[in-house]
Structures are given as C-alpha cells and as structure tokens.
Amino acid sequence: MQTLGKLMAVAIAFGGLAAPAWARELTNAQRDAAIAFMLNNTRHTLLHEIGHLFVDQFELPVLGREEDAVDNFATLTMLAEGTPESLQALIDTVDGWIYSEQQTTRRRYSNSDFYGMHSLDIQRSFAMACLMVAHDYDRFTWFATRVGLPHNRQESCEEDLRLTGYGWESVLKPHVRAGQTANSQVSVVYRSHDPAYRDIAAILKQNLVLENTADWLRKTYVLPRPVRLTAEECGQVNAFYDPTTREVILCYEWADYFYELFISDIMDIREHFAEMRKLKLEKLDR
Template identity: 25%
Template sequence: MLSMTEEARESLFEDVTGSILFVIAQQSGRMLISQLRLPVRGELNATIDALSALYLLNISDSALGDLRVPVLRSVLAIARLPASERPKYFHHQNIDPKRVDRIVCLIVGSNPAFLTSLQEEHLIDEARTEACTRDFERTKAVWGQILSSHMRQENDQVRRIAVSYNKVPRGDEVLMGMLKEAKVLETAARKLDDFYRFPAPVIMRAAACGEETATFDPRTRDFLICYDLILRFARDHLEQMKR
C-alpha cells in the first residue's frame, strides 16, 4: 500500500471503513439485545437489522463524516458477490442479500435523498422509496419507544465502552495505522456510548484471531473485531480495483 496514490488510499480507506462499520453495527445489535435485555420483535435477524440501521444513522453525525452511503456501497458490493466469495463473517452471521437489502431500505427510507448518489451506481431501485420510507417510520416509532428507557442522559458522564488494540500482525501496520489514526473504532464506540446507557463496561477490541470474523460475547462483554476480517475487506477492495 506504500506505492498507492492518495486517491487510491482514500478509496481503500472509505471502503474498508464502511465495511467495518457495518460489522460493528451488526454486532452492536446483538450487544444491545443482551446488555439492555431488549425484546426480539419477530425474527432475531430482523431485530438485529433494525438496530443496525438505527446505529448507522446515528453514527453518520461523527468525526468520520456522513458514512451512510460508503457503508451501503461497500456492503452491497459484498452481498452481490457469489456466496463462496464473501468473507466468512457473512456466512457465520447468516448475512445474505435479503438482510442487507432490509438495512439499505431502512436507511434510504430515513432520507430518500440518499438515492441520488446510490442510483448513480444503480445500486437500488427508486420505485421502492415510498415503501422504505414507511418501513423506516414504523421502525423508528417502535424502537424509539422500546429504547427510550435506555437512552443516555445529558448529565451522565460515565463511559462504559473502552477500545483496545492487540498487536498488529507484521506487514499489516500501514492499513491498521490508517484506521487507528482516524479513530474508526473509537468513533464507533463513542457513538454507542453517547446514545445508550449500558449497565456494565464493554471492551471493543481489535485483535488477530486467525479467522475472518467479529463477535460479541455477552458473558465477558468482549466486543471483538478481528484484524483478519479487516484485512479481508482490504484485499477484496484491492482485487476489485484490478478488475
């Protein structure tokens, strides 16, 4: 990556960041269900997807800028790959094009103006705008009521989510350095902490796992993002650039 142009670096960073934030959004949904003892409405995956979409809308107002379109673009690209070519994380979590489409619909429904930039790449169909808007309004109303008692109060200074980094594998320092310098994980964690009041501390940790995955353990409250998965996102992006 040292020989990449500045434009290519920015494209790589945006794409990898979008994919990471999608993963964090998914795992934060699992974390919220277990830590805040939230009800599961319908299927578990549908509940996780609704919470994921609300989180991605919340994080858009951050030091990283509005990341809704980059997140949707990067994840739609992954979802459209043949199943055998998607990262193992997507298999482990049963994330298929239908679930990605559900999240995209909720985010687009929150603001149909997102269609403008996404339509340039023919990623979504404008005809679905009205249905997505209704879905979002319904989801926002239902979860707004459920989550109201778990919202962080303005005068609450207690922080519950800490971020830590295990040793980065040799040879991968450049990409990880970019992500650490931009404080991607710190921003993601901060937004969760700003929005919700957690009953116990949580550690959001980046580490080498030997597997392309991310997990949240409700027993230890360990929110793990594997370097292996981050690097897979980077490799896939670079491979796409060659095509």
C-alpha cells in the same frame, strides 16, 4: 489481490524508496480511497455488534431475526448522525455487501448461506438502501435505483423505516443518557500479535475508529456494566459480540477483507463513473 498488510510491509521495508512494480499498482489517492472504504464498512460493523451488545445487556426483546434487527440499528444510527461522512459510510457499506455477494455467487451458494443466522449479503444491502431512501428520498433515490431497488419498493420502504425506527426507539428509550454525569465504562483495546496486521491496527488507531465509537457509546447510553471494544487478529474474517466478556470484537481480517474487496472489485468501477461524470460536466460547461 493486494493486501494492506503486504503493501505497508513493502513500504516499510524499502524505507521510502520506490516500491517494486506490484506494490506500485495503487496511487496514493487509490490507497486512501481503499482505506476510507474499509473504515466506513468497519464503522457500520461496529454499530451492528453494539446492537447485539444492547440486546444482551439491556435484555431487549427481539421480534424477528436478531441479525436483521441489529443491521437496522446500525443503519438507523448512521442515518440519525446525518453527517456527509456517515451518509457516505452507508453508501460504502451497501456497496460492501453488494460486492461481497458477487464473490459468494462466484463460489456458488451452499445450504449454509440459507440456514445461517444472517440474511444473504444482497438482502442486507437492499434492506439498508431501503431505510436510506425512506429516510431521505431526494438524497438517496438515485442510489437506491442504482443498486436495483424499483420505485414502488422505494416508496413502501417508508413503512419499513417507520416500524424499525419505532421498535428501536421504544426499546432503547429507557437506556438513553439524559443528563446523568457518570459515564458508562467503555474501554478500548488493540491486541496485536501477527506483524501482518500491525498496519491495519495502526490505521484503525489513527482514525480513532474504536475510540470514537466508545465515546459515542459513553455519552449516549447508560450501560449496566463495563464493556469493551477490541480489535484483534481472530484467524477468520469476522466480527463478534462476546456476551461472556461483554466485548465487541472487530477482527483485523474483517477490515483487511473490505480493503481488498475495494481494490479488486470496486475501485475501477467507481473511477470509471467518476470519469464519466467529469466528461458530462465538461460537456455541460461548453
């Protein structure tokens, strides 16, 4: 698999000259698509971690598994944003979980997959698709069907959306900013040690991933104490909320994982379907 770190390092080392064959496997369009996929998955992850931050900082009651609840928070927030970009980001995040599940089944399940705090990746993908189709049936029924959610379940997802939407709205209501002038203190930090992740850090910075999330957080909620959004190398593929430092931590390894996942497992399939759609449209035009 090609990592972004390796690819960018080669581009820099060759100073704009033709890169070696293994690094030229991706066209610019493919590389851009992989970066967009990575950024979209990263945005959902940041919101998931902010869900944990809210549970801690607002001392929210959690009925059921916290990991599922904060996944729902991230999905609801992106649905509420409702821009073409945020809706595409949701599609990319569902695909991210579907394809990471396939990697898990290749290594086979272990008990830790079942006793862990998180639902299985495939369950996380279905739960997201369920809220999406309930939010906008006309827009997402094709997608929910494509990921394998049958129509009778798509219909009952309305109740899932109603319950989780009501739950989050109720507990967050007292903390929503309503005209107060003082902004919540949300700082952003990029820590960079290993040069292998310098380029991932640069892409996250260029796209203002942490900055835009921090901005939204400041403008939308009144936080009781200062918090921090950090991107750094963690030594593992993960993202965290650390209650001792009140810090959401996005690991560069996490972003890199989704970049690689797109190239290794998703890119060819998406290109194939785009080609099929093009042929179909050409046929209709004739």
